[in-house]
Amino acid sequence: MLGCSSSSSLFGLSYPLKDTFLLYKKVTEQYENPEILRIVRSLIPQGIVLRTTTTTTTKHNWNLVPLLRWFKNDFMEWTPKDPVCEMCVNRTDGQSKVIEGCSNNRSVAAAAAPIMQVKKIIIGNSWKMRKLELFICNSCKHEYAFPRYGEILKIAKTKTGRCSEWSMLFGAMLSSLGIKTRIVHDFLDHCWNEAMISYPEGEQWVHVDSTLDYPISLNHPYHYEENWAKEYEYVLAFTADTVEDVTQTYTLKWDSIQQRRLKKKKATDFSRLIHQYNNEDIFIVSRASSV
Numbered sequence: 001m002l003g004c005s006s007s008s009s010l011f012g013l014s015y016p017l018k019d020t021f022l023l024y025k026k027v028t029e030q031y032e033n034p035e036i037l038r039i040v041r042s043l044i045p046q047g048i049v050l051r052t053t054t055t056t057t058t059k060h061n062w063n064l065v066p067l068l069r070w071f072k073n074d075f076m077e078w079t080p081k082d083p084v085c086e087m088c089v090n091r092t093d094g095q096s097k098v099i100e101g102c103s104n105n106r107s108v109a110a111a112a113a114p115i116m117q118v119k120k121i122i123i124g125n126s127w128k129m130r131k132l133e134l135f136i137c138n139s140c141k142h143e144y145a146f147p148r149y150g151e152i153l154k155i156a157k158t159k160t161g162r163c164s165e166w167s168m169l170f171g172a173m174l175s176s177l178g179i180k181t182r183i184v185h186d187f188l189d190h191c192w193n194e195a196m197i198s199y200p201e202g203e204q205w206v207h208v209d210s211t212l213d214y215p216i217s218l219n220h221p222y223h224y225e226e227n228w229a230k231e232y233e234y235v236l237a238f239t240a241d242t243v244e245d246v247t248q249t250y251t252l253k254w255d256s257i258q259q260r261r262l263k264k265k266k267a268t269d270f271s272r273l274i275h276q277y278n279n280e281d282i283f284i285v286s287r288a289s290s291v
Ligand SMILES: [Zn+2]
Pocket: 085, 086, 087, 088, 089, 114, 137, 138, 139, 140, 141, 142
């Protein structure tokens, strides 16, 4: 049995890239855990479950719209990269009551609560908690910690995060309803899901991004390239057993991407990791050492 320390010399890969593969393996493995899925499903209102799963007659012909709307508008919260200081907001609320009516300018100034700054980012030692972001308010020195969990039930409990937490949990919700799903990562700064949907021409993986508003959140694969000026090199879709290079699904500029890949040494690392993920058991070794 190989130990934790042997992994770097064995694979000769930078930790962050391999860790990302490992994270998505561990996250999607949870999509096959009946107990996790039972708990996640219990969080979805019954009306949403019924509208998602019983409005259709064809297998895999799901209606994801109610679930997407509920998840974004009623369930999850977004954790900003520049959070407002809660202590200052509360104090400001009190002050603004006192000075109400005195001067509009002062009320406006009092309502502008300080934005917190990143104090420190502590890298975690496991996929279960990838890192801890520590923020501090420059005004009152209040600190706020945002743990980046990989465990679905931790995310379901905190109900907050950024695109990674949203896509990890949303994928679990899809799985809990029997909808085949995977997580897609663009190796720039965003991730989302895909769901297996039936169309007259057959079943296929469809883009689903719970962080976006409908209709952009469903089957708009070119959204990021067209509106966020994404310049991809690799977009990969992960299940517990396989990783697939889905870059061509998300681009109308495949030639440019191929040119970019040729210029970077990273292509070797990507193709080796993809091969290992799909064909070898290195991630099983990593699993034991990462807990
Ligand atoms: Zn403050």
